[in-house]
Amino acid sequence: MSEPLVLVCAGGTGGHLFPAEALSVALAARGVTVDLVTDERAEKYGRAFPARDIHIVESATIGSKNPFALLRTAATLGRGYMKSRRLIRRLKPVAVVGFGGYPTLPPLFAATQFGVPTIIHDQNAVMGRANRQLSARVTAIATSFPGVLDGNPALAAKASFTGNPVRPMVIEAAATPYDPPRGDGPFRLCVFGGSQGARVMSEIVPPAVERIAPGLRARLAIVQQAREEDRAAVEAAYAGLGVAAEVAPFFVDLPARLAAAHLVIARSGASTVAELSVIGRPSILVPLPHALDQDQLMNAATLASAMAATVVRQADFTPDWLAGDLSRLLADPAPLAAAAAAARAQGHADAADRLADLVVKTAGLGS
Template sequence: MTEPRPVVLATGGTGGHVFPAEALAGELEARGVPFALVTDARGRQWQGALARRPIHYVHSASPTGSPVRRAIAVLSLARGLLDAWWALGRIHPSAVVGFGGYASVPTMIAARLRRLPAVLHEQNAVLGKANRLVQGGAARVATSFSATRHIGEGDRRARLVGNPVREPVRALRGSPYRPPGEGRVIDLVVFGGSQGAASFGKVVPDALLSLPAAIRRRLRVVQQCRPEDLGAVRERYGKAGMVVELAPFFADLPQRIAAAHLVIGRAGASTVAELATIGRPAILVPYPYAADDHQTANARAFAACGACMVIAHAEFTAEALAGHLLALFGQPQRLAHMAAAAHAAGRPDAAARLADVVGDLISTPALSPTGVAA
């Protein structure tokens, strides 16, 4: 039997783009469908399913900053288009799936020029700038939220699949949530990534230390901190005698989330998808400088189903956070309802659903970019 032609995965280098690409790669492998990865130089650091196949590199850059930087970026993307054209010619794929990020743009344009079936996957509740540049050549646009800005309601290409998460996260889907009992330990997990750790390192300790002593004694805190902030944050908690574990990075973060009674974090697409898959309540503070303010859109969509509370970054003060914590810790059943709502919003089969979209597209000949058979 002839091996099926590979599916090309085109993605940027950040975790928000890489995780869903890795999840789809694993699903394709399980179905006996080969894949090839086309990305920029940042792909050299990847492991897991994405590293089990040869990686094809293209030039790319983000056209932001000064006019000179933008001009250099455009030239780099043009060079990347040539790289991608030749790479697709060598790979001879059955379809191309783009996950956003400017590193995916040359490959998605090359796919259109070669008239290859193409799928876009958007992780956020706002179609990203890179995906907006290339959406005209996509036969399908797979979304993670039921409403995604910049995708028209009547767009027949749109398919709601969810945001694929890593296998260690999916494995925790069945972890039950038990609200903190009266007088029992309250497990709190705080993480904000490199874009959140600075403000979190000040506001969260201030808020927790302002809580009544009876609540402080019950808290068991796991908090991500920037390396340069670790000493100061540890000293602040230590003076209050609180039980706290601090680190710049937690390799077992999914397990930490599963053990939490409440999570405080940013509202990146992967964070929201992981909270929903595991089913944990959260206070989300959207990063205000995210492109197109997509984190606020993600957080509002998650809050609309009752899964989280949202604090705007400008309003993220110790007083505001302490008020929310007092309200939630005083109503454990409310935490349980939020956890149930988060769990109900989860789509643990997102990778399988995305693979189905790709499979249907490959088996449907001559699809035009509008999703209508030519």
Template sequence: MTAVSRHYVLAAGGTGGHLIPAFALAAELEQRGHHVALITDERGAAIPGKPASLTAHVLPAGRMQGRNPVNWVKGVRGIMEGRRMALRLFESFEPTAVVGFGGYPALPTLLAARSAKIPSVIHEQNAVLGRVNRFFAGRVDAIATSYAEVNRLKAKHLSRVTLVGNPVRSEVLTLRDQPFPPFTEEGLLRILVTGGSQGARVLSEIVPDGLAMLPPALRARLQVTQQCRPEDIEAVRNRYASHDIPAELGTYFENMAERLADAHLFIGRAGASTIAELTAVGRPAILVPLPIATDDHQAANVREVVAAGGARSIRQHKFTASELAKQIQAMAQHPETLANAAHAAWNCGYPDAASDLADLVEGFGGEPLMDVIRMSGQPAATSSEALALERAE
């Protein structure tokens, strides 16, 4: 008995927002017997959580920033160098399809795929089509989206669109079938506060004082876990201590999935991966969109879950201690309110996102397939044996 194995190249910028869904797709494709290579930048190659089996290639991407013509020339040169390197990878790896997840490294990779006439797919994590994905929307074979409504996606490109959702980490997805943690009139109210990979200073400044403004009976039941920037953590610790609120603080929590599993309420930013995980697990949230996010995409990201009743959104200029206390009290005053919000968030989740995206990707590329895995036990060539990418001299 034999099963066909294909080769795929994934290209993503070096942030968690781009890489988490790329990692999830890579794991799904590898589970199906395929070989996967990743093209990213230096940050992406070193980011925690990258699967050990996933070979990463760092390509120059080039950035078209500012008005200085010199920077534009350098940017174009970087893009073209990255394109040449991607083409050499394609010659040795022979991908059936290329998948771009946005970010600068996806640009030269998708240009190379177009030049080599290799089928290509883009995945958009946010509710606003990103710059690289906007450029390629009319040039790729398929557009996978995470939301039913995506801003800056032209009507003429809708025929290419498939709604799959935003793939999340497997350890988070396993929590989907677990019940919402019991929350009673007398029990603890466990609150998880994070602000992205670096934390968010506004959360450190507002959340402790906002929690202190809750009614005494509710404040006495608080148990807080908060991510802070290293330079802020002592000030935040002192602030919680002055309010007599128990809080565990850290700059990074490795077991974030476990903490999310225990949380009754999340407070944080509205990044695509954050919302995908909250809705996959079913956790109510108070979200503060990052005001400087490109095209204000975090504000767009919250629309669906807020409309469903699974979260509340506060714009940063209105994010005050009193407003936060008001929203928490409205959500947590009665146990059933939080439970209902959790269920509404859960209904917004896309638990099959990785599988559905893999199905979409597998649908492209009818060329002769690369390897044959012999199910009798003889292993196929590994991706490290198949890959050969050398820098231009």
């Protein structure tokens, strides 16, 4: 008898693909085969996704109010829906799981049309737009934060809090205990802006480091993600300051880099917050501004309220502000150990297993 098949659907960014990867590994351990449905952006994922097969389905973001743009979007989603119908007919999955992003709309909608059990997982402290459009139709909802749907009793009735699944390499990195900086020893700083990078980190962090007193600055060892177009300027800035720095557009082994850090400066996407929590590292978080749902601000607030992170709005994230904060921590790093412990207390290392159990139950494969 062949193994049951689950279709895992995710938008092609790390914030959606990382928890999808974690679930896929947990389902494989339960004897369930996984296929991934995504878009062409997944090619930049940085590593092989643990699925039997990967299916690219046409999709488009519903954003513009221009009638012609809306027609193009509708046509693209329609093509994705028809392809999804053919996939589901051919593959006969026992369940379809969506992790958000508009590429999940066609396959999840098609699955509900065929009566296939469906589950959506939302990574953020506020539900994303694609998941909101699917929430009334799906069989079950999993959330990364408790109480996300308390204001909607109909949705809350089919919701389960699982936490945000993290990749196996994050679980491995979490085995490294936090090693606080000491005296005049090195101070390891990890700077990144999510799977797509963030230009603001390249614009703010190097000039902030320049403003730090030379004696303190000499202790810094920096790992920084920078967009390819910003990389040379960032490397030159640190080289001119005599600061040890490794700069790259993407770190496949980012969880290990987080585990080695004394302090992390980052955006506050859902996967970033989950990984900081499970690994247990203090952070300065700069939520993405102008987001319609303010999801990154809400994510960051969960760590800030636990005294695990400092949250600064991008408008206030200036070289002078950052230089002052880093100088304070370089001179007195004592608060970092408490923040690391507070972050770890917020982590849910078993989230992938909890979500896998929900998928198995919803698919009728057992308890």
